[in-house]
Amino acid sequence: MDISILFLFLLCLLKTPSLSSSKTLDILRASSLSVEKPADALVSANGEFSAGFFPVGDNAFCFSIWFTRSSAPTVVWMANRDDPVDGKGSELSLLGDGKLILTNSVGISVWTTRTPVPASLDASKLQLQLLNTGNLVLHNSDPSVIIWQSFDSPTDTLLPQQALTRISSLVSKKSQADYSSGYYKLYFDNDNVLRLLHQGLTISSLYWPAPWFDDPGQAGRSRYNTSRDGIFNVSGYFLSSDHFEFRAADFGEVIPRRLTIDSDGNLRLYSLQVNSSRDWVVTWQALSGPCQVHGVCGPNSVCSYDHASGRRCDCIPGFKMEDPTDWSFGCTPEFNISCSQMNESSFVQLAHVEFYGSDIAAPLNRSLQGCEQECQKSCACVGFQFKFIGDVGQYSCYPKYMLLNGRRTPNFEGDLYLRLPKGTSLFDNKTASDDDEPRLRCIREVSKQVRRTYENKTVKLLLWFATAVGGLEVICVLLVLFFLFRTDIHSDPAEQGYLLTSRFRRFSFAELRKATKGFSEVVGRGAGGTVYKGVLPDQRVCAIKRLNEANQGEAEFLAEVNTIGRLNHMNLIEIWGFCAEGKHRLLVYEYMEHGSLAKNLSSNIALDWEKRFEIAVGTAKGLAYLHEECLEWVLHCDVKPQNILLYSDNYLPKVADFGLSKLLNRSELDHSSFSKMRGTRGYMAPEVALQSSHHI
Known part of the structure; x- marks a missing residue:
């Protein structure tokens, strides 16, 4: 069957159902939904979907769409997943210009639609309606004229008849209890191929389709197409423009379904059991092996899986877990091998362990000893992947500069040889096995225990800002009071610490008496006063002239201070300060070592x-x-x-x-x-x- 015909058939299913029977939000009757009124929500006509404020943490809400007929409410879309609002005063409003806006308790917008209303439409007749498909639609009482719809901006889930396009993507949650954006993404790449990407804090890698395929055609994909679209119907059939397709295990039944990229990085199709349990069951998944997902256990750790305990992560020998609550940070080494100690290291074998990527090189047909020598020559080499390929009768050797995306599977015929220092307890010339490694907590168990407590970021920022402004005001008031107090004490301008026309400081009489050791060393006398040698607190040697009170009064003293303070020439004496305390009048000069x-x-x-x-x-x-x-x-x-x-x-x-x-x-x-x-x-x-x- 031609693929274009299949696409035509699927797109025909996008026909919009009747809008008349579902609850709507319009400008004329009610223009907002409040977080304080849980019952004030939009409900689809068939009762399967609701739209309103969904609790995502302590006093934290996101405007969401969720399944109401499953055993537990299942969120399929969120407007503000990374910026939740609090439970007081937050609301979703439909403005007169046709925009939806979500505001928090202080009236600041955290999310809004940006699609303008055509000038030909009457903005007063706008309606926001939740359809039976789970699509939240803003229209103008005409079902064929859609101004905005939630189907154009999915979060982590696709619903039947909802298309994934070149401008949209699915991004996982961080954990089962944390609805904020996680580390896994389903999207169309630049080569038009639908892919799964692990996008960590520092490292990113593609893991589906299998990254070792040089050509997507080896995985049944085609990059030779002119569009990027993917869609599935109510019967459980998915088809994308790169020729990828799948059918649900219960294909043919018309029941509620959803395609979700889960927090563990796997893409799964879920079908809702219509019996009394109303539970979701997996009817298809992209990866059969849970450890095929990249970034699950972080650097220097190995992912393994068994049916009894599920998926778990373990640090490789010589390494310890970096963050006991989050395996995505991986493990850190408990040893150090410097470049000068390259010949003092050896290798321990980790059977059936594979680390994908981060290869230094790929030497052709090296024996085990030759591959070991290749790793020994490089200071950056932390180990090497080694495998004998029986079909072609040759060896594969991959020295590694990082150990990422590690997994242990019995059907992998290769081994990893980990580089460790000689002469330590970490290396005992034995092959590491499952029993040699400590069993650590399963990542799924850890993720269930972690629940993020959301805070209103805007309110928190405003509180910090208000605190800072308040603190600044208090400091300013104290400074003003201090200077007013100082001004009140020294009301005479002549007795201020600094004169406006001078560039020197005022000294107290006690400071200058101490500097001159009680005015003990006389270096000159004149009609105006006596000059003493002194040492200031900053260790500058100075000449201090103590003026005679009888010969020079305050007027002459201030005249001299102001005069010299305004002068600046290499052949004029430099004055550093003065003292005007009671009847004492003193001048502080630079000291001239050769005298007069x-x-x-x-x-x-x-x-x-x-x-x-x-x-x-x-x-x-x-x-x-x-x-x-x-x-x-x-x-x-x-x-x-x-x-x-x-x-x-x-x-x-x-x-x-x-x-x-x-x-x-x-x-x-x-x-x-x-x-x-x-x-x-x-x-x-x-x-x-x-x-x-x-x-x-």
Whole structure:
């Protein structure tokens, strides 16, 4: 029979049944379904399906479609399987623009349809209806005009007459009790072949049809087709566009059926027993061997199966289970073989054990000894697969860099030779058997015990955000109160820790007394005050000038602080801070190790003419900056050798002591503000001397 005729026959079964007898949700009567009203659900006309909020965990619900006539409700579709909502205030709404939207308790959307309503349709007549096929349909009172339907976006199940297409796929649950997206997927690959894929957290692999087939044709598939479609009818017959087909064991009976990719990775067709039990029975499955599914037991572990205990996972010798609750993480080694110890390792035989994939190479026709040597040569080799192929009379050798998808089957005639370090209890030159390996819990038993407790991610995020904002507000309030308290204590701007016009810090009198060891080491004296040597807490050596209270009041002190704070030149002394505490007035300068020019001129230190010339030029540069380059016109008023300090091995100069300076704006050409003599006689600024002569 031609395949196109079969497809035509199957697609004819998609004829939509009558819509008039089932409960609908429309804009005019009721535009939403609430999670707080379990009875407020959509029911198909035949009573086999319901659509509403289905509990998937503690205070967690997903909008779902489920079979109602089975012995237990069986979910066949979910809208928000990975983002459930909580049991208060969540609802599904039909908006005026024709979109379905699912919102949680705080009104945030977690799922919505994106199909626009054609402009020619009346949005006020939209209806959401659950059909007898289990298809949830949004239409405009016209069964032939479907705006959106759940059949276009399956989760883990196909229903009769529901097509699997190039843009849809089936994704398994994580476990029997966890409805979130799992690790197995049924889909059409880019070569148009229907496949099963294990998609783990870090590793992915195809396992159906058998991955060792070089050509899908060896598995009865065809990649030479122009479509990607698969569908099965109510009688239990499935056909896909790559020529794959199967029939249910009870083919011919028109009974409820579903095709589901289970959490264990196998694809199964289920039929509902219409007798009193109302149970689901498997009438077809893709893989006959449960251990043929990839990713079941994780790396470095072996899957085995027997009818008595079912499927189980075991770590290979020398390895231990990584996560006792989840076999998908596999096993980790209890030993270490470095590249320098390659010759100190040997091999243990695991009979009838196969690990698929992760081959370093495939040397042709190597003997067992030759294959072992190939593995010994590679630092990355963790073992090798070895098998004698009797039909062709040759050996197969596959060194492995990873041990994935392991299984033990009696009908597999090959063995795995596991690389282990010599001289340890892990290696005893024996062949490992089933009895040598510890029996661990069956993966199916573990999966039944694990039930995910869902949380509303949006609410949790909002709570974290609110907590962070609240904490930030508390910190801001405390900072404001702190600074207000500080401002209240130091209401005088002159006594603040930092002046707006300066770049230095305020010291307490106690700090500077400690830095100078009680003002014990005098390095200079003048009319304005005494200079002491000190060491700051950060170990900087400094010169601290303690001003005479009688000779310089607060006004002069603040003038000097503000003046020097605004200046920045290599030939001007740098001030690091000040103290204004009670009657104490102190300035903290950088320390000049060679002292003043006056001291050096009177000492035995030879200042040749070249050094003296450089000192004169440097001093002139500093004064020129004060007079011409800084933002305000500054007169030093007391330029003398005692106020020229020297530093470095070259005795470079820096001008100091601005305590008697006078600030003038450049526009103030009238110098009448100098009402009294300033500075030391013989060293006064010419401007002061000239001005003073006019007053004599």
